[in-house]
Amino acid sequence: MKTKAIRLYGKEDLRLEEFELPQIKEDEILAKVVSDSICMSSYKAAKQGPDHKRVPDNVHENPIIIGHEFAGEIVEVGAKWQHKFKPGQKYSIQPAIYYENGPMGILSAPGYSYPHIGGDATYVIIPKDVLEQDCLLAYDGPGYYPASLAEPLSCVIGAMHANYHTKPGSYIHQMEIVDGGKMAILAGVGPMGLAAINYVVNRKDRKPSQLVITDIDQGRLDRAAEIFPPAWANEKGIELIYLNTGNVDNPVEKLKEISGGGYNDVFVFAPVAPVVEQGDAILAHDGCLNFFAGPSDPNFSAKLNFYNVHYAYTHIVGTSGGNNDDMVEALDCMSKGLDPAGLITHVGGLNAVAETTLNLPKIPGGKKLIYTHKKLSLTAISDFEEKGKSDPFYAELAKLVSKTKGLWNVEAEKYLLENAPEI
Known part of the structure; x- marks a missing residue:
């Protein structure tokens, strides 16, 4: 299956590329990414490149996919994990894995260390490192963005x-x-x-x-x-x-x-x-x-x-970050109605990731939420109304977020997923 992803090749070298994912092994899972929240940690990885402790030294030859606050749907499950996961399940990822045989030893992490998994992609392969550490977490709540924000909430x-x-x-x-x-x-x-x-x-x-x-x-x-x-x-x-x-x-x-x-x-x-x-x-x-x-x-x-x-x-x-139990608790809270939308101030598509990541400290506000299958400029939620004067797509989004005091919500997400242009 082909995927489109933002790959890191070196310091400040982020590229939007399309490439073929290999067939999954029996201990892997193929998954669709729907949303990813851009973290300051991704900015640091992009700025430092191979000098970053989680980024492989040979990233210029073997690029990795960035992004680690992501959510989506499982597409295909390898034989080893079919007792636990099934196609169509929604998921989140605890990225802080500790797997001694990973590409970076105990420092391995999706979004920093792997060529086939990261949040800023359309499809990814979830490796055994994540699965054996119980870091693939099912999400049963509404929408996708809450699961993308489970990691910051876990902090x-x-x-x-x-x-x-x-x-x-x-x-x-x-x-x-x-x-x-x-x-x-x-x-x-x-x-x-x-x-x-x-x-x-x-x-x-x-x-x-x-x-x-x-x-x-x-x-x-x-x-x-x-x-x-x-x-x-x-x-x-x-x-x-x-x-x-x-x-x-x-x-x-x-x-x-x-x-x-x-x-x-x-x-x-x-x-x-x-x-x-x-x-x-x-x-x-x-x-x-x-x-x-x-x-x-x-x-x-x-x-x-x-x-x-x-x-x-x-x-x-x-404290710096949450652990796996904290992520599980975050997802449970959100499945029971806690909405983390107050974290989000901007939304955009996969095409906006590279520029946004490299300039993240200069962009005011909170979390920048990316819908990876979409082509959208990064836009502040507070600007929807103004942009809506000339674009009916943003006019509708402005109307939908007005129902929740200007906060992002599941209804607005659903409209975006159904109406925004594909990447």
Whole structure:
């Protein structure tokens, strides 16, 4: 079967090509890709080429397909896996596999290391490396884009599970956020912050009694409050508060006042030293600070109150990505109605991938969602209405997203898949 894919040949060398996939082996699966979310990690791989730890040294001779946040349908199943998977099933992929015999040893990953699997393609071959690690995950929920966003949502889920606390007289770590406690998410109205709000409020097993979201951009705070209103959270037993810390004289004092003394769980969603220090300063006794945002500066640092570390038992953790269990939980949440559409700000076709990936840091907004069988310029959802004045395709998309407060949705996806031009 022929596939069209974005292949990496070297530093900043991405090419849209059509080529023949080999016949699958008995321990492989042929799959159709429907959607892929472009990640900053793909930008780093494209910029670094073979210098990247997951990209093979001989990529100039044996190019790989980029993209690792993808979803689609299974087409053909090799004999070894027919007991577990079947044609027509929807799927997602956990890309962080650890398979000692892979092309890059334990660093192998779809989207970085393989010539026949990656998210920015029309069809792929899912290798035994992925299958034997249980990293091909069935998805039973609506649409395709939620499954593409399972990986970023799993990062939020992993962060919540990684926080820990102790009990008086014991140093045994009690993993997880405090059920019924106070939580703050600082710089929390970007795409990942919106995903965190959505997950925290919708959790069934464990949730805070109070959730405070901060930022210094009032427009973004207002948008977050429109998407996730305090009244909605209140119905689920959580007091949700949005606070512009740029509008108060003493943010630490104000945050402590809101919580009644301090927070059990604090998540920092921006790699900014004053925000990290603010998070440390508002921790309650035995409070846990999770540094969620990954800095690009290897020398990034911030002050930490070690008096409180010793006497108030405060502690700090950092998380980077989710594991397989977190991905399974993300897919389960979405199959039960959690919609991660707040992450998405742009949509486009396979033809837009190379340029978008190489310029990703310069493109504002959140996730750029690609429909790999389509030929579409990368377009901000907020621009649909304007483009719709001269293009009925975008006029209809604008009408459909208006039903969900300007967020991408399953109905808009269905319309795009049925009406956008093929690549």
